[in-house]
Amino acid sequence: MERLRHHFTRPLTLLASRLSQLAYPPRCAGCNGLLPEQTPWCPQCWSELALTTAKPCCPTCAAPLGPYQTLNSLHQCNQCKKHSPKIKSICRLGTYNGVLSQIVRSLKYNKNTYSGNLLADWLADKVADQPWLDEIDGFCPIPMHWTRRWLRRIDHTKIIADRLSNHTHLPVIQALRRPKPTPQQVGLSHTARMKNIKNAFKINPRWPIEGATLCLVDDVMTTGATLFEAARTLKTAGAAKIYAAILAKADNWDVYT
Ligand SMILES: [Zn+2]
Numbered sequence: 256m257e258r259l260r261h262h263f264t265r266p267l268t269l270l271a272s273r274l275s276q277l278a279y280p281p282r283c284a285g286c287n288g289l290l291p292e293q294t295p296w297c298p299q300c301w302s303e304l305a306l307t308t309a310k311p312c313c314p315t316c317a318a319p320l321g322p323y324q325t326l327n328s329l330h331q332c333n334q335c336k337k338h339s340p341k342i343k344s345i346c347r348l349g350t351y352n353g354v355l356s357q358i359v360r361s362l363k364y365n366k367n368t369y370s371g372n373l374l375a376d377w378l379a380d381k382v383a384d385q386p387w388l389d390e391i392d393g394f395c396p397i398p399m400h401w402t403r404r405w406l407r408r409i410d411h412t413k414i415i416a417d418r419l420s421n422h423t424h425l426p427v428i429q430a431l432r433r434p435k436p437t438p439q440q441v442g443l444s445h446t447a448r449m450k451n452i453k454n455a456f457k458i459n460p461r462w463p464i465e466g467a468t469l470c471l472v473d474d475v476m477t478t479g480a481t482l483f484e485a486a487r488t489l490k491t492a493g494a495a496k497i498y499a500a501i502l503a504k505a506d507n508w509d510v511y512t
Protein backbone atom coordinates (compact mmCIF):
# COMPACT_ATOMS: atom_id res chain seq x y z
CA MET A 256 0.00 0.00 0.00
CA GLU A 257 2.82 2.35 0.98
CA ARG A 258 4.61 1.60 -2.31
CA LEU A 259 1.41 2.20 -4.25
CA ARG A 260 0.90 5.57 -2.57
CA HIS A 261 4.53 6.47 -3.31
CA HIS A 262 3.97 5.43 -6.95
CA PHE A 263 1.22 8.07 -7.31
CA THR A 264 2.50 10.82 -5.05
CA ARG A 265 6.08 10.99 -6.38
CA PRO A 266 5.11 12.10 -9.93
CA LEU A 267 2.71 14.62 -8.38
CA THR A 268 5.48 16.00 -6.16
CA LEU A 269 7.81 16.27 -9.16
CA LEU A 270 5.11 17.98 -11.22
CA ALA A 271 4.42 20.44 -8.39
CA SER A 272 8.14 21.16 -8.13
CA ARG A 273 8.42 21.74 -11.93
CA LEU A 274 5.36 24.02 -11.94
CA SER A 275 6.76 25.95 -8.99
CA GLN A 276 10.08 26.34 -10.84
CA LEU A 277 8.22 27.67 -13.88
CA ALA A 278 6.23 30.11 -11.77
CA TYR A 279 9.20 31.02 -9.51
CA PRO A 280 12.40 30.20 -11.42
CA PRO A 281 15.41 29.78 -9.09
CA ARG A 282 17.33 32.99 -8.53
CA CYS A 283 20.85 33.59 -7.28
CA ALA A 284 20.91 34.71 -3.63
CA GLY A 285 23.92 36.91 -4.43
CA CYS A 286 22.67 38.98 -7.39
CA ASN A 287 19.02 37.87 -7.84
CA GLY A 288 19.78 36.83 -11.43
CA LEU A 289 18.09 33.75 -12.90
CA LEU A 290 20.10 30.60 -12.25
CA PRO A 291 21.00 28.49 -15.26
CA GLU A 292 20.82 25.21 -13.28
CA GLN A 293 20.34 23.80 -9.82
CA THR A 294 23.10 25.68 -8.03
CA PRO A 295 22.81 28.09 -5.10
CA TRP A 296 24.69 30.96 -6.76
CA CYS A 297 25.56 31.99 -10.31
CA PRO A 298 29.18 31.53 -11.57
CA GLN A 299 29.99 35.25 -11.15
CA CYS A 300 28.82 35.23 -7.53
CA TRP A 301 30.76 32.01 -6.86
CA SER A 302 33.98 33.62 -8.09
CA GLU A 303 33.36 36.82 -6.08
CA LEU A 304 32.78 34.70 -2.97
CA ALA A 305 35.99 32.77 -3.62
CA LEU A 306 37.89 36.09 -3.86
CA THR A 307 36.48 37.55 -0.64
CA THR A 308 37.15 34.39 1.35
CA ALA A 309 40.76 34.38 0.16
CA LYS A 310 41.45 38.01 1.21
CA PRO A 311 43.97 38.25 4.05
CA CYS A 312 42.79 39.39 7.46
CA CYS A 313 44.19 39.63 10.98
CA PRO A 314 43.64 36.24 12.68
CA THR A 315 43.10 38.01 16.01
CA CYS A 316 40.62 40.83 15.21
CA ALA A 317 39.52 39.76 11.67
CA ALA A 318 40.17 43.28 10.27
CA PRO A 319 41.38 43.31 6.66
CA LEU A 320 45.16 43.29 6.30
CA GLY A 321 46.74 45.89 4.03
CA PRO A 322 49.57 44.84 1.69
CA TYR A 323 52.31 46.25 3.96
CA GLN A 324 50.82 45.23 7.29
CA THR A 325 52.67 42.53 9.16
CA LEU A 326 51.67 40.35 12.09
CA ASN A 327 53.75 39.91 15.24
CA SER A 328 54.65 36.54 16.73
CA LEU A 329 51.28 36.48 18.54
CA HIS A 330 49.48 36.75 15.14
CA GLN A 331 48.36 40.30 15.86
CA CYS A 332 48.06 43.26 13.48
CA ASN A 333 49.18 46.82 14.35
CA GLN A 334 45.76 47.59 15.90
CA CYS A 335 45.81 44.46 18.06
CA LYS A 336 49.35 45.28 19.21
CA LYS A 337 48.14 48.65 20.56
CA HIS A 338 45.13 47.25 22.39
CA SER A 339 44.52 44.12 24.36
CA PRO A 340 42.33 41.83 22.24
CA LYS A 341 39.18 40.75 24.08
CA ILE A 342 38.84 37.63 21.95
CA LYS A 343 41.80 35.29 21.40
CA SER A 344 41.15 34.76 17.69
CA ILE A 345 38.33 35.47 15.22
CA CYS A 346 37.82 33.23 12.19
CA ARG A 347 35.87 34.95 9.43
CA LEU A 348 34.63 33.65 6.11
CA GLY A 349 34.91 36.89 4.11
CA THR A 350 34.41 40.63 3.94
CA TYR A 351 30.93 42.08 4.41
CA ASN A 352 30.27 43.63 1.05
CA GLY A 353 29.03 42.66 -2.41
CA VAL A 354 27.76 39.13 -2.86
CA LEU A 355 28.60 37.88 0.63
CA SER A 356 26.60 40.68 2.26
CA GLN A 357 23.63 39.94 -0.05
CA ILE A 358 23.66 36.26 0.86
CA VAL A 359 23.98 36.95 4.59
CA ARG A 360 21.00 39.34 4.29
CA SER A 361 19.03 36.70 2.39
CA LEU A 362 19.57 34.31 5.31
CA LYS A 363 18.64 36.89 7.94
CA TYR A 364 15.73 38.67 6.32
CA ASN A 365 14.41 36.17 3.71
CA LYS A 366 15.03 32.97 5.69
CA ASN A 367 17.24 31.61 2.92
CA THR A 368 18.57 28.73 5.01
CA TYR A 369 19.76 26.86 1.92
CA SER A 370 22.35 29.53 1.09
CA GLY A 371 22.98 30.24 4.79
CA ASN A 372 23.82 26.60 5.47
CA LEU A 373 26.24 26.54 2.55
CA LEU A 374 28.04 29.63 3.89
CA ALA A 375 28.13 28.05 7.35
CA ASP A 376 29.63 24.86 5.86
CA TRP A 377 32.27 26.99 4.18
CA LEU A 378 32.99 28.72 7.51
CA ALA A 379 33.18 25.28 9.18
CA ASP A 380 35.99 24.33 6.80
CA LYS A 381 37.89 27.45 7.89
CA VAL A 382 37.23 26.77 11.58
CA ALA A 383 38.48 23.19 11.09
CA ASP A 384 41.85 24.66 10.01
CA GLN A 385 42.24 26.81 13.13
CA PRO A 386 44.97 25.72 15.56
CA TRP A 387 42.56 26.48 18.43
CA LEU A 388 39.81 24.08 17.36
CA ASP A 389 41.07 21.40 19.78
CA GLU A 390 40.82 23.86 22.68
CA ILE A 391 37.14 24.72 22.41
CA ASP A 392 34.32 23.02 24.32
CA GLY A 393 31.52 24.22 22.06
CA PHE A 394 29.92 26.93 19.91
CA CYS A 395 27.96 29.70 21.57
CA PRO A 396 25.64 31.61 19.18
CA ILE A 397 25.00 35.33 19.80
CA PRO A 398 21.31 35.40 20.76
CA MET A 399 18.64 37.83 19.57
CA HIS A 400 16.01 39.32 21.81
CA TRP A 401 12.90 37.14 21.51
CA THR A 402 10.87 39.90 19.84
CA ARG A 403 13.38 40.20 17.00
CA ARG A 404 13.55 36.43 16.63
CA TRP A 405 9.77 36.29 16.52
CA LEU A 406 9.54 39.04 13.90
CA ARG A 407 12.20 37.47 11.67
CA ARG A 408 10.95 33.93 12.26
CA ILE A 409 14.53 32.69 12.14
CA ASP A 410 17.41 32.26 14.56
CA HIS A 411 20.22 32.66 12.06
CA THR A 412 23.18 32.49 14.48
CA LYS A 413 21.82 29.23 15.92
CA ILE A 414 21.56 27.89 12.34
CA ILE A 415 25.25 28.74 11.73
CA ALA A 416 26.28 27.29 15.12
CA ASP A 417 24.36 24.05 14.39
CA ARG A 418 26.23 23.69 11.14
CA LEU A 419 29.62 24.27 12.81
CA SER A 420 28.61 21.72 15.43
CA ASN A 421 27.69 19.11 12.77
CA HIS A 422 31.06 19.48 11.10
CA THR A 423 33.24 19.47 14.22
CA HIS A 424 31.12 17.21 16.50
CA LEU A 425 31.33 19.84 19.22
CA PRO A 426 28.13 20.90 21.00
CA VAL A 427 26.16 24.12 20.62
CA ILE A 428 26.22 25.79 24.02
CA GLN A 429 23.47 28.41 24.33
CA ALA A 430 25.09 30.00 27.34
CA LEU A 431 23.89 33.53 26.54
CA ARG A 432 20.45 35.08 26.79
CA ARG A 433 19.44 38.51 25.55
CA PRO A 434 16.67 39.78 27.82
CA LYS A 435 17.18 43.44 26.86
CA PRO A 436 15.80 44.63 23.46
CA THR A 437 18.75 46.83 22.42
CA PRO A 438 18.27 49.28 19.53
CA GLN A 439 19.87 48.41 16.16
CA GLN A 440 23.63 49.13 16.00
CA VAL A 441 23.60 50.27 12.35
CA GLY A 442 25.31 53.64 11.81
CA LEU A 443 26.76 53.92 15.33
CA SER A 444 30.46 54.37 16.20
CA HIS A 445 32.32 51.67 18.13
CA THR A 446 32.02 53.64 21.40
CA ALA A 447 28.27 54.21 20.87
CA ARG A 448 27.83 50.54 20.01
CA MET A 449 29.67 49.44 23.17
CA LYS A 450 27.40 51.72 25.23
CA ASN A 451 24.31 50.45 23.42
CA ILE A 452 25.15 46.79 23.95
CA LYS A 453 26.51 47.10 27.53
CA ASN A 454 24.88 44.49 29.83
CA ALA A 455 22.61 43.29 27.00
CA PHE A 456 23.52 39.65 27.66
CA LYS A 457 22.82 37.44 30.62
CA ILE A 458 24.04 33.93 31.35
CA ASN A 459 21.71 31.00 30.80
CA PRO A 460 22.18 29.01 34.03
CA ARG A 461 21.29 25.75 32.24
CA TRP A 462 24.78 25.66 30.78
CA PRO A 463 27.76 25.33 33.14
CA ILE A 464 30.58 27.36 31.56
CA GLU A 465 33.01 27.61 34.49
CA GLY A 466 36.48 27.09 33.01
CA ALA A 467 35.07 26.45 29.50
CA THR A 468 36.67 27.62 26.26
CA LEU A 469 33.93 28.78 23.90
CA CYS A 470 33.68 29.90 20.30
CA LEU A 471 31.14 32.69 19.83
CA VAL A 472 29.17 32.53 16.57
CA ASP A 473 27.71 35.54 14.77
CA ASP A 474 26.79 36.47 11.21
CA VAL A 475 28.44 39.89 10.85
CA MET A 476 31.06 41.73 12.89
CA THR A 477 31.18 45.47 12.28
CA THR A 478 33.33 46.96 15.05
CA GLY A 479 33.22 43.97 17.36
CA ALA A 480 31.13 45.66 20.10
CA THR A 481 28.56 42.82 20.25
CA LEU A 482 31.16 40.04 20.26
CA PHE A 483 33.32 41.83 22.83
CA GLU A 484 30.37 42.38 25.19
CA ALA A 485 29.34 38.71 24.81
CA ALA A 486 32.94 37.65 25.54
CA ARG A 487 33.06 39.93 28.59
CA THR A 488 29.78 38.46 29.91
CA LEU A 489 31.01 34.87 29.46
CA LYS A 490 34.39 35.58 31.04
CA THR A 491 32.78 37.34 34.01
CA ALA A 492 30.70 34.18 34.50
CA GLY A 493 33.86 32.05 34.61
CA ALA A 494 34.59 31.07 31.00
CA ALA A 495 38.33 30.59 30.49
CA LYS A 496 38.94 31.60 26.88
CA ILE A 497 36.80 32.99 24.06
CA TYR A 498 37.26 32.55 20.33
CA ALA A 499 34.81 33.56 17.58
CA ALA A 500 33.62 32.43 14.16
CA ILE A 501 31.73 34.84 11.88
CA LEU A 502 30.44 34.79 8.33
CA ALA A 503 31.58 38.30 7.49
CA LYS A 504 33.66 41.17 8.83
CA ALA A 505 32.85 44.73 7.77
CA ASP A 506 35.56 46.18 5.56
CA ASN A 507 36.90 48.57 8.21
CA TRP A 508 39.84 48.74 10.58
CA ASP A 509 38.18 50.43 13.55
CA VAL A 510 37.82 47.35 15.72
CA TYR A 511 39.08 49.09 18.83
CA THR A 512 38.07 52.73 18.39
ZN1 LIG B 1 24.68 35.77 -8.77
Ligand SMILES: [Zn+2]
Nearest residue numbers: 313316332335
Ligand atom coordinates in the same frame (compact mmCIF):
# COMPACT_ATOMS: atom_id res chain seq x y z
ZN1 LIG C 1 44.16 42.62 14.50
